[in-house]
Amino acid sequence: MSESTEQAQTTESLWREFRQEPFPDSLRHATFGGTDAWLLELDIAGCVLRWLDNSGPLDSKYSVLLQSRIEDLDRVIPEIDDPAGTQYCRRLQQLAVLASRNLSSTK
Template identity: 65%
Template sequence: MSESSEQVRNAARLWHEHRHAPFPASLRGGEFGGTDMVLLDADTAGCVLTWLNNGGALDPKRTRILQSCIEDLDRVIPQITEPAGTQYYERLRQLALLVSRALSSTK
């Protein structure tokens, strides 16, 4: 199995977990440092889903959005005090990093 197909498979597994995890109720409508948590989830998930649906490809605009999401995730995760919220956003960050690394390895 190629490295890229393994990356897609790993991301698909994490994506499945993420899709079935409930959004942390305490973070609905919440902001950390000016970052809307629902929007951060939606933007990151949109990039990941597009990458999965495109067989491991992402256009330059979404690649930039994904990088911005990773920066936001790195900044806000330490501020989340609820364990379920931390777990939810850590998994989302793992997905984003997996996609970002996969994109970097194909350049």
């Protein structure tokens, strides 16, 4: 199996799991360094969906946005008190990192 095929399968599997998981109550009104937690999720989810729909790399606009949101999560995750919120954000971060890799995928 090629690296790009494995990346696509892993991302699709994590995306399905992520979509079934509710947004944690502890993050609903949380703001970290001026960034709302729900906005991090919205931006990352949009980029991951674009990556999945296009079966491959993001254009530069979305790559920059996604990299910025990965950096935001790097700062945010240590600040989260709730284990469910931490787990949710770690999965979101994992999806973001997978979609940020510049590999083309095949379905």
